[in-house]
Amino acid sequence: MSRRDRSALDTSLSFLDVISCGFGAIVLLLIIARVGGPAPTQPDIALQRQWVAAQQQVEELQQRLAQTRAAVARQQRETAASRELFATMALTVSERNRQRQDEQARLKLALQVLSEEQQRLLGAEFTRQNQIIGGIPVDSEYIIFVIDTSGSMQAAAWRRLQQEMINILDIYPTVKGLQIMNDMGQLMFPAAIGEWQQDSPEQRQKILRRLASWAPFSNSSPVEGIEQAIKNYYASGSKISIYVMGDDFQGGSVRAVAAVVAQLNRAAADGARRVRIHAVGFPVQFVDGREAPASAVRFAHLMRELTAANGGSFIALGGLD
Numbered sequence: 351m352s353r354r355d356r357s358a359l360d361t362s363l364s365f366l367d368v369i370s371c372g373f374g375a376i377v378l379l380l381i382i383a384r385v386g387g388p389a390p391t392q393p394d395i396a397l398q399r400q401w402v403a404a405q406q407q408v409e410e411l412q413q414r415l416a417q418t419r420a421a422v423a424r425q426q427r428e429t430a431a432s433r434e435l436f437a438t439m440a441l442t443v444s445e446r447n448r449q450r451q452d453e454q455a456r457l458k459l460a461l462q463v464l465s466e467e468q469q470r471l472l473g474a475e476f477t478r479q480n481q482i483i484g485g486i487p488v489d490s491e492y493i494i495f496v497i498d499t500s501g502s503m504q505a506a507a508w509r510r511l512q513q514e515m516i517n518i519l520d521i522y523p524t525v526k527g528l529q530i531m532n533d534m535g536q537l538m539f540p541a542a543i544g545e546w547q548q549d550s551p552e553q554r555q556k557i558l559r560r561l562a563s564w565a566p567f568s569n570s571s572p573v574e575g576i577e578q579a580i581k582n583y584y585a586s587g588s589k590i591s592i593y594v595m596g597d598d599f600q601g602g603s604v605r606a607v608a609a610v611v612a613q614l615n616r617a618a619a620d621g622a623r624r625v626r627i628h629a630v631g632f633p634v635q636f637v638d639g640r641e642a643p644a645s646a647v648r649f650a651h652l653m654r655e656l657t658a659a660n661g662g663s664f665i666a667l668g669g670l671d
Contacts, residue, residue, distance in 0.1 A: 479483075494583060498596030524549060530557060532573060
C-alpha cells in the first residue's frame with residue numbers, strides 16, 4: 351500500500367471514531383437526562399387514600415350527629431310527656447284530696463246536725479253507750495291494725511287496703527294511740543313492747559306513706575298478730591279495737607284459734623271483752639268466677655267467729671276497685 355492510500359485510510363478511521371464518540375456521547379446524555387431529571391407528574395396515591403379516609407370519617411360523624419340529634423329530640427319529647435303526666439297525676443291527687451276533704455267536711459256537718467237534732471229530741475242529758483258508724487262501734491281510744499302482708503294481698507289488694515285504712519282512720523278523728531303490725535306481729539315502726547304511736551295528722555300520713563311500700567314476710571295467718579296485739583297492748587280500763595285485714599287463713603283449725611283468742615281476750619263481769627276485734631276481708635281469692643280456695647273460706651269463717659265473740663264487726667268487701 352502506498353503512503354497516500356494509508357494516509358487516506360487513517361483519516362477515514364479517525365473521522366469514524368469521532369462520529370462514533372459523538373453518537374455515544376449523545377446517547378449517554380439522553381440516558382443521564384432520563385435518569386436524573388424530574389419525573390413526570392403522577393397522582394399521589396397515599397394522599398388520595400388519606401382524602402378518601404377523611405371523607406368517610408366526615409360521613410360517619412355526620413351520621414352520628416344526626417342520630418344524636420334524633421335521640422335528643424326523642425328524649426325531649428319523652429321528658430315533655432313525663433312532665434305532662436306528672437302534672438296530670440298531681441292534679442288528680444290534689445283533686446282527690448280536695449274531694450276527700452269536702453266529704454269529711456260534709457260528714458262532720460251531717461254529724462253535727464244529727465247530734466243537734468238528737469239533743470233536741472232526746473234532751474241534753476242523753477248520752478249513747480256506743481257510737482256506731484256503718485255497723486262498727488267506734489268508741490275505742492286505741493287502734494291496732496293487724497295486716498296480712500302476703501304476696502296475694504300485695505299484688506291484688508294493696509291499693510284497696512290503703513283506701514280502707516284511710517276510711518277506718520277517718521271514722522276515728524282522734525285517738526290516744528295507734529299501732530300497726532303485720533299478721534305475724536311485726537311492727538311497722540319498731541317500738542318497745544306496749545308502746546303506742548302517738549296520733550296526729552302527720553303520724554297518720556307517715557303511716558300511709560310507709561304502708562305503700564311495707565312488705566314484711568307473712569304466713570297468711572292473723573293468729574300471731576292478734577295474740578301479740580292482746581298480750582302486749584291490753585291495759586285495764588283502755589278501750590282498744592283491733593282491725594284484722596286479710597284475704598285468707600293458711601292455719602289449721604278455726605275452732606282452736608277461736609279458743610286461744612277467747613282465753614287471751616277474757617270477758618269481764620259485764621261480759622265485755624278486753625279488746626274489740628273487727629275484720630275486713632278482701633276478695634282476692636274470689637276472682638274470675640273461680641271457686642274460692644279452702645284458705646279463703648277458712649279466713650271468712652274465722653273472722654266471723656272472732657268478731658262475733660269479741661264485740662266487733664266483719665266486713666267482707668264485694669270487690670277490689
